[in-house]
Amino acid sequence: MTGEAVLIAAQSGRALAAAARRAGYRPFVADLFGDEDTRALAEGYRRVPGRLGTGLGARAVEAALAALAAEAGAPVGLVLGSGFEGAPGLMWRLAGRHRLLGAAPEAVAALKDPVGFAALCGRLGIPHPEIALAPVPDPQAWLAKWRGASGGGHIRPATPGRLPAGAYLQRRVPGLPRSLNALADGRTVAVLAVTEQWAAPGPGRPFRYAGAAGPGTLPAAVQCGAERALAGLVATTGLRGLVSADLLVDGERWWLLEVNPRPGATLDVLDRGPAPLFSAHVAASSGRLPNTSALPQGAAASEILYAGPAIPAVPLLDWPDWAMDRPAAGSRVEAGAPVCTVLAGGPDARSARRAVALRAKALRARLEEGPADTARALAGHPFTLGKVSQDPLSCVG
Structure with missing residues (x-):
């Protein structure tokens, strides 16, 4: 058995578990879904009922992490993914029992309180919607x-x-959704890449997150302004680890919508360079910004495949290797719920986005129409996952 043990808790822990494995860690995971590939990646696993941050879910995640920590022996720390932004009390309790690798509870509270965040943006001169x-x-x-x-x-x-x-x-403000993905050490930032996002509108959810592609580009003035804004917020809040800043960009105008104080949905898209991003996250969480400039060429995209009507029982599939977060055969997927994540690559973000859309369409057909009817469709889209690159940026000052 090699590699240090690390605890992971998130709504879906698969991407973090995969990143931890790539970096040589042994992940012990608690999440809400228990997907097949998450369980395969995890050295130890516990499924948590309800929502992570409140009620039964909060108590269950504490119990799950205590059990996993005992099973792991001496984990290096705990990495929190999505699901904790609205639960600073839970984060404080977890921080009292485990070493948090990432944002401290007080940093998350400062960034996720809408009134406080708007006031902070005002003091720092950061454009932010009213x-x-x-x-x-x-x-x-x-x-x-x-x-x-x-x-x-x-x-x-x-x-x-x-x-x-x-x-x-x-x-409301106009613009296209973009994110600035970075590492923070509590004092400043090292920008990794720009990514673009898009929505998958569903009943009553017109802005439901669909996917991301990158690396992308921003106008030079927007790039430098957004970098300075994120650096200012990091210096003010002490934010650490992998983070992202969500923007709306309209030509030369831009607005900062929010800061995600954790590894986010773009981890699958960005973690393709020679230096594993999970290791960089751990280093940045300890106050050390590693060199992340040597990133390979190419682009990648990920997209969440949502169910239309409910899927009463997921069929037994020979899942393609570009489909992640795979539900167990026989499990029920409610209408509108996420089924899995689809990955694709290409020479640039636009090509990768087209490729991932085709793959998602083929996989949806396979799930809804049956494997016998659509295996040929999947075979017709043999895309190869691409690599992500981004030149080092130097606008923070």
Whole structure:
């Protein structure tokens, strides 16, 4: 048995577990899904019911991590993925029992409180959409969001009347969604790549996250401004580890929507260079920014495949190696729920995005129409996963 043990907890832990394995760690994972490839990657595994941050889910994740830590022996620490942004109390309790590799609870609280974050952006001169905590006279110009949520599925057009508990309003601004992906050491940042995102609208979820592709590009002025903004936020909050800043970019204008204080959905797209990003995350969490400039050529894209109607029982499939987060045969997938993640590559982000869309379409046909009818369709799309590259950037100052 080789490699240090590491604890991982997330809504879906597969990407982090794969990144940990690539970096030579032995992952012990707690998540909500228990997908087949997550279990195969994990040295130890516990499935957590409910939501990670509240009620039964919060107590269950604490118990799961305690059991996994005992099983691991002496894990190097705990990496938290999505699902904890709205639960600073849980993060504090976990930090009291395990060494957190990544953002501290106080940094997450500062970045995920909409009022505090808007005020912080104002003090640092960072363009950020106006927010409101009470009904507005022109709701059509606003979006309703939930504190501490992630993935875009919580975002709705604002409606007249009183806001539900936990909701706030953010003024609509124009632009294309982009992210600045970086490593932070508590003082400054090392930018890894720009990625582009897109939505997969579903019933009542017009902004549901679909996928990401990269590396992409930003106008030079936007690039430098966004880098300086993220560096300022890191210096102010002490943020550490793999992080990303979500932007809307409209020509030379841009707005910072939020900072994701954790490894995010672009990990599959970016972790293809000679230096594993999980190792870089651990180093940055300890206050050391590693050299990440030697990244290979090419681009990659990932897309979440959502169920249309419910899938009563996932068929027994010979899953292609470019499909991740694979549900167990016979498991039920509710209508609109994520089925799996599809990966593809290409010479640039646009090509990779086209390739991943074709693969997702073929796999959807296989799931909905039956393996016998669509194996030929899958065989017709033998795309090879590409590599991600990004020249080192030097606009932070």
